[in-house]
Amino acid sequence: MYSENQFVAISGLSHLAFCERQCALIHLEQLWTENIFTAEGRLMHEKVHSSESETRGDIRTVRGLPLHSKRLGLVGVADVVEFHRDENATLQLPKQKGAWFVYPVEYKHGKRKKGNCDTVQLCAQALCLEEMLNTEISEGALFYGKTKSRTVIAFDKRLRTETELLALRFHKLMEGGETPPPKTGAHCQSCSLVEDCMPQLSGKASLYIDKMIEQSIL
Numbered sequence: 001m002y003s004e005n006q007f008v009a010i011s012g013l014s015h016l017a018f019c020e021r022q023c024a025l026i027h028l029e030q031l032w033t034e035n036i037f038t039a040e041g042r043l044m045h046e047k048v049h050s051s052e053s054e055t056r057g058d059i060r061t062v063r064g065l066p067l068h069s070k071r072l073g074l075v076g077v078a079d080v081v082e083f084h085r086d087e088n089a090t091l092q093l094p095k096q097k098g099a100w101f102v103y104p105v106e107y108k109h110g111k112r113k114k115g116n117c118d119t120v121q122l123c124a125q126a127l128c129l130e131e132m133l134n135t136e137i138s139e140g141a142l143f144y145g146k147t148k149s150r151t152v153i154a155f156d157k158r159l160r161t162e163t164e165l166l167a168l169r170f171h172k173l174m175e176g177g178e179t180p181p182p183k184t185g186a187h188c189q190s191c192s193l194v195e196d197c198m199p200q201l202s203g204k205a206s207l208y209i210d211k212m213i214e215q216s217i218l
Contacts (some may be wrong), residue, residue, distance in 0.1 A: 002073030008174055010067065010076030010128070013166045014121040016173070022193055023170070024179040031196050058085035060096065067128040072167045078125050080105040091135045102129050104140040111146040116162065118142050119153050123163040126155050 008027070015023040025031045053062045060083040068075045082103040083091075089099040106122045119142070126137040141150040153159075182197055191197065 001070045002171075004075075006073050006171070007068065007075040008073060008167075008170050010074050010121060010124045012170050013074075013124050013163065014117045016166055016170050017115065017117045017120050019183070019187060019191065020173065020180050021182050021197060022191055024173060025193050025196060027170075027174065028177065028179055031193060055096075058098075059083070060085075060093070060100070067125055067132070069124075069128040069131045071131055072124070072127060072164060073171055074124055074128055074167060076125070076128070078104055078129075079107045081129065091133060102126075102133060102135055102137050104129060104137070105143055105150070106140070107143045107145065109145040111144050112142070112151055116159075119159060120163045120166055122153055123155050123159050124167065127160065127163065 012023055012027050015026055053060070055061070062081045062083070063079065065078045065081045066076075067078050082105060083093060083096075083100040084103055085096075085098045085100050087099065089101040091100045091102065093100055104122060104125045106118065106125065108118055112118075122140050122142055126140055129135070130137055137155060139152055139154045141152050143150050188197075
């Protein structure tokens with residue numbers, strides 16, 4: 001169990017899955033540079049969170065729900081959590097009739113990405129909700145603004161394990177307090193911190209330093 005002062009941001013798992021150096025620059029060095037992609041994402045989240053929670057038929061929609069997990073040491077805010085009334089469910093909600101199951105929905109401004117950046121973030125939200133509500137959550141969804149569609153994500157054993165290991169790795173990164181060196185790749189082109197990171201220059205500088213050290217030793 002983690003104490004509150006040890007909690008790390010759920011969103012950091014997405015950053016870590018994308019690039020360990022980017023994660024460190026944001027969460028250790030407190031760097032953030034907005035580009036068109038991050039601006040669109042911020043505006044989408046602000047719009048989602050500004051909407052009121054509501055109940056329509058057998059679905060109750062709660063927006064901007066605070067989340068935490070003492071077991072994983074995570075804290076954050078869910079874009080949308082849907083509660084679906086179902087006779088096979090077991091969760092009881094205050095002032096609501098019937099039983100419900102939980103369905104988290106994370107909003108992303110673009111389209112579905114390669115890799116696991118978005119899925120681990122959504123799974124982490126589900127793990128927090130399971131702990132907070134003492135319930136089981138089998139799946140959730142990622143809503144992509146560019147395609148205006150949902151992608152259903154099953155929280156299977158593989159994804160849960162992957163998410164928990166990322167959380168542990170994130171804590172170790174924060175505790176270590178060191179920003180790892182850059183690893184250049186295609187992902188650098190879409191990174192909002194590419195100018196702060198300077199992956200190409202950093203790599204050349206590292207080679208130069210190694211060469212100077214080698215020459216001085218010889």
